[in-house]
Amino acid sequence: MTSGSIGIQRIEALHYYVHDLDRTRRFFVDKLDFVEVGHSGPQLEQEGRQRSAAFQAAGALFVLHEPVGEGGRAWRYLRKHPEGVGTVVFDVEDIDRAFALLDERGGTFITDVQRFTDDEGTLAMFSITTPFGDTTFRFMERRGYRSLFPGFVATPAPAAGNRFGFERIDHLTSNFQTMKPALLWMQHVLGLEQLWEIAFHTNDVAPAATHARREHGSGLKSVVMWDPVSGVKFANNEPFRPFFKESQINIFAEDNRGDGVQHSALAVIDIVGAVRGLRAGGVEFMATPGTYYDALPERLERIGVGRIEESIDVLRELELLVDGSARGQYLLQIFLKEAAGREHDPEAGPFFLEIIQRKGDQGFGAGNFRALFEAIERDQQRDKSDAR
Ligand SMILES: [Fe+2]
Numbered sequence: 001m002t003s004g005s006i007g008i009q010r011i012e013a014l015h016y017y018v019h020d021l022d023r024t025r026r027f028f029v030d031k032l033d034f035v036e037v038g039h040s041g042p043q044l045e046q047e048g049r050q051r052s053a054a055f056q057a058a059g060a061l062f063v064l065h066e067p068v069g070e071g072g073r074a075w076r077y078l079r080k081h082p083e084g085v086g087t088v089v090f091d092v093e094d095i096d097r098a099f100a101l102l103d104e105r106g107g108t109f110i111t112d113v114q115r116f117t118d119d120e121g122t123l124a125m126f127s128i129t130t131p132f133g134d135t136t137f138r139f140m141e142r143r144g145y146r147s148l149f150p151g152f153v154a155t156p157a158p159a160a161g162n163r164f165g166f167e168r169i170d171h172l173t174s175n176f177q178t179m180k181p182a183l184l185w186m187q188h189v190l191g192l193e194q195l196w197e198i199a200f201h202t203n204d205v206a207p208a209a210t211h212a213r214r215e216h217g218s219g220l221k222s223v224v225m226w227d228p229v230s231g232v233k234f235a236n237n238e239p240f241r242p243f244f245k246e247s248q249i250n251i252f253a254e255d256n257r258g259d260g261v262q263h264s265a266l267a268v269i270d271i272v273g274a275v276r277g278l279r280a281g282g283v284e285f286m287a288t289p290g291t292y293y294d295a296l297p298e299r300l301e302r303i304g305v306g307r308i309e310e311s312i313d314v315l316r317e318l319e320l321l322v323d324g325s326a327r328g329q330y331l332l333q334i335f336l337k338e339a340a341g342r343e344h345d346p347e348a349g350p351f352f353l354e355i356i357q358r359k360g361d362q363g364f365g366a367g368n369f370r371a372l373f374e375a376i377e378r379d380q381q382r383d384k385s386d387a388r
Contacts, residue, residue, distance in 0.1 A: 044151030
């Protein structure tokens with residue numbers, strides 16, 4: 001049973017709570033070429049007890065918040081968790097309808113609908129709690145409202161930026177120690193529908209070899225929910241037996257001190273150019289072993305994708321991943337290093353970004369979980385025989 005869409009149109013922004021705004025600003029501006037489009041004014045800083053700045057690349061917007069003193073939202077989030085996504089902002093078609101539907105279906109409101117006006121129009125918004133740990137959802141309807149947010153000061157003449165061609169926030173992936181309550185909530189309260197699911201554990205791909213190695217416990221269950229009207233998708237993971245403790249998903253939950261948003265994917269127009277440029281600028285990515293590419297042509301045949309436009313050598317050089325399920329329809333993706341590794345600071349948190357280029361495939365690269373795991377296994381076997 002589905003309850004129907006509440007009118008979500010897109011993910012407008014992610015609010016990211018950080019200890020050190022300048023550090024994360026350097027990452028977004030210097031490394032990713034996002035543009036700082038505004039920051040909190042003095043009154044908002046005083047009332048909210050946090051300092052904020054917004055960073056944009058085309059349709060992707062990140063709002064960073066750093067606590068100023070105690071008691072503000074960023075301070076309360078960071079008191080419990082390392083740095084991470086504390087609020088997801090959605091544009092909705094009709095704010096009053098969204099509010100009424102959520103109210104009817106048992107949504108828990110942090111605020112009523114608040115309305116703001118500027119010279120050009122109105123902005124209406126409200127927030128709810130979620131089963132995504134301490135991450136809240138905010139719904140917004142802009143009617144000609146040009147300012148970024150109430151209390152924000154726009155950057156007078158923002159640079160053009162975005163030389164890597166980011167387009168929008170493609171999807172969010174969240175991790176749960178048990179995801180069923182969140183899935184039911186997404187279905188019954190948000191009115192989402194299940195798109196697909198997958199489950200596998202390390203026994204599928206590495207019999208008997210994995211008990212002792214924490215990094216090999218990649219067992220997970222993944223369920224994707226979506227809003228069929230807008231196409232906005234939420235991928236959700238939980239650990240899968242028998243490696244609950246060793247599962248990457250459980251490790252995330254421990255590092256994050258609770259459930260939460262694991263990664264967010266930014267869609268790009270040209271991933272080869274973007275990743276080449278990002279690497280040249282010193283952005284670090286999760287490594288892909290060469291054996292992944294040795295097996296790639298055969299794997300693409302097996303999953304039905306067949307030939308792709310990019311040369312395997314270029315993919316190998318940039319360590320791009322490929323997945324898909326129909327002839328000529330695929331996606332290219334790569335994962336950036338998580339914030340804690342990037343900043344050499346566990347309190348920077350386990351959140352990371354993905355870069356994705358869709359060439360007809362609407363999945364999430366599920367095939368890469370397994371392909372990567374198998375590639376790492378082959379790497380280790382080769383190391384072992386080299387050592388002999
Ligand atoms: Fe993803």
